[in-house]
Amino acid sequence: MKILFVTHNNNEKSGANRLIISLIERFNKDYEVVVLVNKTEGNLPDVLEKLGIQVVRMRYWWSCVPTRSSVARNVAVISRGYLRLLQNEVAVRKLVKLIKDENIGVVYTNTSTITFSSRAAQKANVAHVWHLREFGDKDFNFRRLLPRSSFVNRLNYGKLIAVSNSISDYYKGISSSCDIETVYNGLDISLFKNKFIPRVDNSLNLLIVGQLSKNKGQDQAIKAVKLFNEKYSPNYKASLFIAGRGDQYFLQSEMKKAGSPYYIHYLGQVENLAEVRANMHAALVCSSSEAFGRVTLESMLSGLPVIGADTAGTGELIINGMNGLLYKNKDENDLALKIHMLLDDSLRKRLSDAAFLYASNFSISHTYDDISTIIINLDK
Template sequence: MNVLLIPSDNSKSSGAFLSMVQLAKLLRDNYDCNVYVMVQRKGNGSELLMSNGIPVFYNRAYNWVISIGEKRTFAFRVQKLAKEALNWIAIKKLNIWLKRNNIDIVHLNTSWTYIGAVSAHQCNIPVVWHIREFLEEDQHDEIWDKKYGYRLMSDSSKIIAISKSIYNKYVNILPKDKLSIIYNGIDSVRFYREKHVILNAENVNILITGTISESKGQIQIIKACRCLVDSHVENFTLHIVGIGSEEYTNKLQALVKKLELTDKVVFHGFCGNTEQYYEKSDITCVCSKAEAFGRVTIEGMLSGTLVIGAACGATEELIQNNKTGLLYEYGNENDLTNKIKWAVTNKEIARSIANCGRTYAKENMTAVINAQNVYSLYQEVMEKKNENKN
């Protein structure tokens, strides 16, 4: 089976891109698929693909997502028309490439990109569309022309939602019979730490990792740290791993200084090997408002840390409260503080919950399981295509 995967970005720091790379490797190694990736822009993700022996096809194109509330001025519309014209050139180029390489399935990796679907339809090739994000709710973005966008997505052979939360958003927008829930998969070889025991040292290491942005909720855990100190819990360090806009990062650093937490909070910046932080952490916090899946949640579980997450979005699906992790009320720093204090004062129970989380993630949320489910879906698509031929 010849498969073309199309991401919307080209960055090895992108969760969606990393998930795609892992999927590509497993489809190739476990299911004998010939997997190619078309990238629409220059970036360091290409290096990761090539280092894993995955062929890369560069075809310059633009995404169809804009910021919510972005003013659609005359200049903006002219720019949009210019991008669409360039996209049509990219589509014609892709048509030739698809036919030359006898592609069986075109698989779009996110809802940000679309030219692969247009090209596949023109070449009569089935489309699988992966929806990995909450555009409006989390990223504050939207498809430029939703009516056209949803119609194009509806023409896919299959649409993958990476969580029940994503499925519930789109089940009344896109064809229900084409929607499937396939949870994201995490590299268990990289993150699984069977012997990691938490809360053994005097100092408690708390970790929050991912893009630094308002939607990821770093501000909540920083404020919770102040609450911890005020309630005489001072033997902890908060590690913030990730990058974001300079403006918002400066805002968080200023808050840390204002709350007199400079000796309690450490900003580490971007790290390509986040497993090293999980290995040294006791608690992983997931404070996002609208997590479409939450790689961090499963990475934290696989690593054996106690995951404390906001009770919203897909985080609420992945964590069984008091069984595989702890849930707190989003936006309620006092509740988050109390969950951390409970873990610190009930270490044996907290360890047991973390161990259950590790087992749950290993048995249900690995990249191997994800690839198996995706390949089964591919087989359905190809069987239907062959039936239609006959």
């Protein structure tokens, strides 16, 4: 069987692409693999070609656009988005030809932002798998451009894989008849080192990783750490380290509101998170709508107990008091109290050990086995 993987961008460091690279490496051992990449900037094509993967470049566009703050910008972005949907008709025709020329048996679309590949698979009468990794609206403020009926048609063609039960429930709410199965993301466990760091003096180093945006909750982390230092635990000092890129205006605005405290540190886009995590005592995951929680698992595998919002994918991964702590979503007071609990090194060590054992079950091998089984059963 020959499988065509369709990627959404060329950023090899994005969560979706990091997983698909690992999966493609394994699929390439058992199947013939072709990867369709967009003609945009990024190193993903180079990474794949170095692995000996056949790469095909084509111009295509997302079927959603980001929601902007002003009406004028929204109108401009949406208008451009609809124009690009029309341009995707060319991509559909080209992809149908590629499917036939390469004798593709399965088209595998890697995120919900891409829909043209599902339509091409249907036109070419081949199986389609759609890996749904995001809510879209709730986590990234995306606006879908396809009419609801057209989007439901895409959901109902082929097999859907959801990265969490929260994602599965969300898309079942759009189309109750869609064929969807949850397969949790996996990681290469060997890349992580479980290292518990005892606190020194009265310090507590906290790390939050992710795209800078309101939905990821850096503002909650800033407010909670400020409360911890100035109200709940004045004899201790919690330092918050923020890693990621995105809406700089949002972050600077939140830091300014907090009085730009000296214990808030912005690290920017970090190339080697392992080095940063090696100096941390705990991780925060404050997203209101985390589709899955790769950062949660990476933190657990690195010896860091995680305090996460009790919602969506984060709430599925953290068992409160067992392998981490959950706080009431958007309640910085509760988050500050949970941070205070981690001043107890014995509790932090117990959570760290349990988290590592739990996260070790999420291997890329398990993910590959589950997805490969789905693909094998497509024709049955």
